Amino acid sequence: MHLVRSFSFHLYSITLLLWCTSSQGESIHIAVASNFTHTMKALISEFEQNSPHKIKASYGSSGKIYAQIKHGAPFKLFFSADQSKPLALYNEGLTHSKPFTYALGGLALWSNNKHFNGENLESVLLSGEFNKLAIANPKLAPYGIAAIEVLKNMNLVEATRKKWVRGENIAQTYQFVRTENADIGFVAFSQIVRQPFYWKVPSNLYQPIRQDAVLLKHKSEKNGINNKAALDFIQFLNSLKSQAIIQSYGYRTENNAYIELEMSNKNT
């Protein structure tokens, strides 16, 4: 009799344990713009140390991720490289939250060619003595729009236009300069923050590159937001610790990045 009772007690505690882990530890998919890849990896590994939740991130261009979300991709959070795509999803009623800014990107002019070692890259740009100038495609990438703004403000658009080579995203633009196929290029400051030679473009030469994120809605969620992992992760992003991580990768942050949630189903 005693034995049976203790057995059933054990069974009860094992069940309880299993129930606890399954209800606490969730695994979610998120989508992240490629310029934020390294930073997000660092953030996730920090987050997972102190949380039962698992974050699985997919990295790609914001435009592609946007198209995938519109066609039912299972992402809970979307970290875009710009503001327009999260806003479009919000306006289409596909999100639980208004877009919020998670990072502000900076622009840098960079060269990997030994020839330019130690030289002032701003004067190289002004002199026109370089073979190609790599920029991200302004049609697709906010870092490309910023690069064009800088060239406009320096009155260099017409002088340099013939030397432009456009990367589809900022990662490819980096690659063009890295392989020295382009002597110089406008890349994200976050990409070259650990490199010795670059010109950090003064922020008065371009509009800040605000990178927004949104919490996404899914058809299967009938009772509003039921994803604790996503909310925990957003909360973690607002912590001083994660802000420090984001800044260490060359971004600026705003500490008012709180999130307004819209309950999709107010009756329940």
Add this chain to the structure above:
Amino acid sequence: MMLSDADIGALWLTLRLATTVTILLLIIGTPIAWWLSKTSSPFKGPVAAIVALPLVLPPTVLGFYLLIAMGPNGFIGELTQSLGLGTLPFTFWGLVFASVIYSMPFVVQPLHNAMEAIGERPLEVAATLRASPFDRFFTIVLPLAKPGFITASILGFAHTVGEFGVILMIGGNIPDETRVVSVQVYDHVESLEYAQAHSLSALLVIFSFVVLLALYATQRKTSNVGMMK
């Protein structure tokens, strides 16, 4: 159909690229296919494998290595610079070079098959009639391998039109120089211009269908000749 000037520019560039690449591939591919069909050299296997490599390699791998090799410190880049040609990435001829490698198996393999199907006998007969090797090649091999040449040209052309990953990696998206149709469609999709993307994509679907239809029509008509031993 709403095609912008940039779309039409991209279409022309693509046709120019595919035509140039097809002609070059027929010139380069014919001797390679002929050698492969005749040789018993130990290099036959390795050469055939190298030619077929682009079939297996993801375009990103090929594009990445080409970007490095054609760059100022790569072996192709050093060669082109020493010839005074500058470096190849971001130029039309850079795309031609990459496409020739990328579409090579689609031209060499049909030619190789067609030439092998001819067999030794017609050539031996011609030799007894004192036809020179040169003569034999032009009066026997070329006419008998005609279906192979048609297939090879269509496949080489179509495959170059459909090329995307390699061009994306080495092109630099320069209007009328390296921005081909597939890149233009990608740009439209990425910048959420779905209507323009649809027009251009629909055109490509129709084009590809017509090309393949033409391919199968010629194959049916000439299949008896092609199979002749």
